[in-house]
Amino acid sequence: MTTVLSPHPDLDDNILFDRSARTRWRIGFDRWIGRLLPLLFLVAILPILGMVYWVSEQALPTLTWTIIVGQSPYATDQLGVPIIGTFELMLIATLLSVVLGLFGGVATAELLSPRAASVVRMTANMLVGTPSVIIGFFGFFVFVLYFGWGLSLIAGAVTLSMFMTPYIFRTADLAFTSVPRHIREAALGSGAAPTQYILRIATPIALPQILTGIFLAMAIGVGETAPIVLTTTAGKLAPTSLTSPVTFLTAIIWDGFNQGSGSPFFVLAFQAAFLLMVVVVALNIVVRVVAARYQKRLEGLYQ
C-alpha cells in the first residue's frame, strides 16, 4: 500500500492529506519500520549462508568420490561405511515409523471416539516435544540393556523410529481429518464401507500430505545424534546383522568434534556434515514440491 500525497479537490478531509507533524511522523515511522523489519530476514538467512559456505569450504577441497564410496575399515578418510550405516538406520526406522505412524494416524482420525482421539493426539504431541536425549536415555535402558539387544543397529533404529513416529502420526491424522467433508459424506452416503472409504477415496486425497510428513520425519531423523549415539557403538564395517555395531554420519561429526582440530577425523567430520546438509536440503525441496502439488490438487477438489 503506497501513500498518495497529491491532493484531490474531493478528498480534502482525507487523513491522507493531513499534513500535521504528528501524522507525518506516523507515516514516516510506518515507512521506516517497513524497511527495517524485513531486514530481520537477514538474521535467518545470513547464518544459513554462513554455515553452508563454511561447511563447504572445509569439506569440498578434499572431497573425492573415493571418500564418499570407500569402505576400507581402517581408512580415516572414507565415508562409505557411515553412509551405509545411516542408510540402514533410516531404512529400518522409516519403515517402522511409517507403519506405526500411518496406521496410527488413520485409526485416530477414523476409528477412535473423539475423547480417545484427543487423548491419543495429546500423547503424540507429548512425544514430539520430548527432548531427544530422553528418548535416547529410554532407548538405552530398554532396548540396549533390558531387552538385551546391545549397542547395535536395531537398538539405534528402533530408538530413532520412536522419535520419528509421532511426526508421521500427526501428519497422517491431520491428513485424514482434513479430507473435505462433502467427499466423505458422499462416499459414506453412497454405501461405501469405512475400509473402502479409507483405502479408495481418502488415501489418494491425503497422500501428498502424508508424503510431506514422511519426508519431514526423514529429514529430522537423518540429523539426529543423541538418541542413536547412546544406543549404538562404532563399527568399522558396514553393519552385517541387526546386532552389529554401526557408524553413521552424525556420529562422525560428533567424534570429529570430540577429537579436536588436530585429528584426521576433523576434515572427515566436515565432509559428513556437508553430505548431511545436502540430504536435508534435498528432502526439504522434495517436501516443498509435494506440498505445492497438494495445494493444486486440493484446489481442484473444490470446483
Place this chain on the structure above:
Amino acid sequence: MSTQNPSGTTTTTSDQISSPSRKRSGTVGMGAAVAIAIVLLLVGIAGGYFLGTYLNKSTTSTSKTTLTETGSSLLYPLMESWGPAYTNYTPNVILSPASTGSGTGQSYAEQGLVNIGASDGYLANASATNVINVPVAISSQLIWYNLPGVPGHLNLNGTILAMMYSGAITTWNNPLILAAQDAAQVTALNGLSSETIHLIARGDSSGDTFLFSSYCDMSWSGWTFGASTTALSGDKTSGITFDTGNSGMVTGVEGQSGAIAYIGISYMSKVSGTGLNYAALGDNLSNSASGGVNSANYVLWSPANVSADATLGLTHLDFATYGLAVTLILGGSPYGAITLQTGGGGSNPTPGTTPYPITNLEYTLVKTTAQANSQAIVGFLSWAISYGNAAQYLTPIGFVPLTAEVAGYDMQELATIQ
C-alpha cells in the same frame, strides 16, 4: 462455522457431528483404548525380550568378526595402530576402536556392551562383574604448559599441581613455583605478561584425570577431590576449562597462553607451538617445600625413567591378592614411596634410578563369561601383549613394553575367559 481468510486458512469453531461426550457406536472409546494400550505395552515388552534372546542366540556366520573397543583416549592411538597390523596378521578380524574416556570403557565393559573396554586405571572389584583387568602396555602422563619465553622444562611436583588445581596457587610467579626453578626460568616467570594460571582439565570421565588426581591425592594432604575418573568435575576453581579427550586438552593448552594441562604421553607429538613444553616432576614430601632448587631432584620424562618407575611399582606386585590392579604412580606407593634427594637419583628402594612419577599400566577390560567373540578377543590380546608390544608400535607414542612378569600374568588372566 467457518470463516474464510485472505491467506486461505480457515478458522473454525468446534462443530462436530457428535458432541465430545457422546460415544458413537462403532468407534473405539476411552475404555477400549486404555485396554489396547496396556495390551500393547505387555506385548511390546514380551516381544522385545524375545527379539533379544533370538538375536543373541543366532551366531552370525559372516566371514569377518568385528571386535568393538571403547574407552581411554590415551590408549586409543595404540589401538588405532594395532588395528591394521592385527588384521594383517589375522585377516578375518577387524578391530573397531573408539575414544570415549576411561569411565565409559569401564562401564561398558562391565555391562558387556563392548568386547574390550580400555582404561588408564584398573577397574576395582572387577571380579564382581566378571571382568578381568588385562594390561597391554605401560604409559605415562606429561604435564604441559604454555609459557612463551620460559626456557627449558619447568620443575614442578605433585604438591604444586594439587595446589594449582585447588586454587591455592593462582599465578605463575608464586614463590613455591619460583623456588624450584633455576635463575633464568625465575626471571622469565617474573616477566610474563600475564601471570594467571589457566587450568585445563578433562570434562569427560577420563583415566588421565584418574592418574592426575591420584598423583595429586598422594602428594598433598589438602587435596579434596579424591582420585577417580571424574575427580575434577566438581572443581569450582575459577578459570578452569574443561575439554574433552586428550586431543581436546592439546587444543586447549595450545590455544591459551599461561595454560597448564595434563595430557597422556601418546599425544606428545601432537603438541606443538612456541612456549609449549612439559614439566619435569619431582617428589613432594612436605606441603611447604617444593623440593629444593636442585634440578637433579626433578625427573624428566624418558622411556628409561618410565621403565624405572614401573619396575619399582611392580616389585611389590602381589598377583594372588590384587591381580594386576596396581598403581604405578610415584613408584607404586602405597606399596613403597620414593623420595628424591638433593644430589639426584633419590633415595628409593632402587637407588641410582630416576623414576618418572606419573606412570601407569594401560588396561583392557574383558568379560570372562562366554560371548560370541571371546576367542577372537583372546587372540587379539595375546597378539597385543607379544607382537603388539614391539617398538614399532610403542615408541612413536612414548609407551613402554610390559615386563615379562606382567605379560605372564596377563596370559594367566586370559586363560580364564571362557
Place this chain on the structure above:
Amino acid sequence: MSQAPAPASAGGREPLPTAAPEAPARSSSGHGLSVGRLLSGIPALVPAAIVVAMVVVLLEKSQLELLPGFFSSDWNPSIAHPQYGIGVFVAGSFMTAIPAIALAMAIGLGIGIGGTTYLPRNVSRLLDPFVDLLAGIPSVVYGIWGFVVVGPYFGAVTNPWLYSHLHFLPGFGGIPPQASGQGLPLAIFLLTLMALPITTLLIRDALRSVPKDLWESGLALGATRWEVMRRVAIPYSRRGILSAGFLGFGRAFGETVAVAMVIGSVASFPANVFGTTYTMAAVIFQTVDAAQGSSNYLQALAEIALILLAISLVVNIVGRRLITGFSSEQISGL
C-alpha cells in the same frame, strides 16, 4: 462452505500450523465394535504406550526417592561421598533457554510482521524457505559450526568487546571471557537460531489468520500499517504469538547436542554472563555412559531426566492448548 486448509509448510523442522479444518465426521458406521476395529486401533495407541513406558522407566531408574541434597548446587559424583545437587543444571537450562526464546520471539515478531505486512507476497514466499531451512539443519552441525567458527569469533571479538564496555554492570564483570568463546553467549546464540523457525512460522501464521475485514477497517480509519498491526492484529493473534513463545521455549529447553558442544560442560554456575555452565539435557547426554557404574549416579540422572521431561511436556501442552483452545481440534504439522 468449507475451504481447503493450507498445507503443512514444506521444509524445515516443523510444518506450518494452521487452524484445524472442520471436525471430522467419523467414517465408522454403526456396526458396533468388532475385533477388526479393535485390532486396527492398536497402532494408534503406540505413542501413548511409549509415553507411559518412558515415564515408568524413568521413575523406576530414579527409584522414586530424591537423593539427599538434590536441590543444592553441589554436583560431585566422584568423591567418596558423592553429591548430586542439580541446581546448576536447572539454572543452566533456564539461563540458556529464556534469553534465547526472548531473542527468537523478538526477531520472529519482526520477521513475521515484516513478512506479512510490508513485503509483497511473492517476496516473502521466496524468503520463507530460508527460515524453514534453519530448522532443518541438524543440531550437531550447528554445534560444530558454533564451536569452530562462531566460538573463536565470540571469544576474540564479541565477548571481550562486551566485557570491556559493560563490565560495570552486575553480572558482566569478574573473570574475562574465555578465548575459546564457549559459554552462555554462544549457547544462547545457537539456541536463538534453532528456536527462530518455530517462532517465525507460528507468528506468521497467527498474523495471517487475522480476518481481512479487520485489517481493512483499521486502515480505512486512517491508521498506518504499523498501527493496525500493533493495535489490532497483534492483540487478535495474541494466543498464536504466546504459543509460539511456549513451543519455541520447549525446543530451546530440550536442545541437547548443540548446547553440549558449546556450553563448556562445567558443573558450576557461570561466574558472569560469559561463563561456562551446564544444562540438564547436556549433562544427561554426556555422562550417561560413564554413570553406569554407580546406581546413585544413574538415579540422579534419571531424576534430572524426569524434571526435564516434565517441564518440556508442560510447556508443550500449554503451547498447543493456546492455539487450539480446549476443543479437540488439532493444528497441522506443528
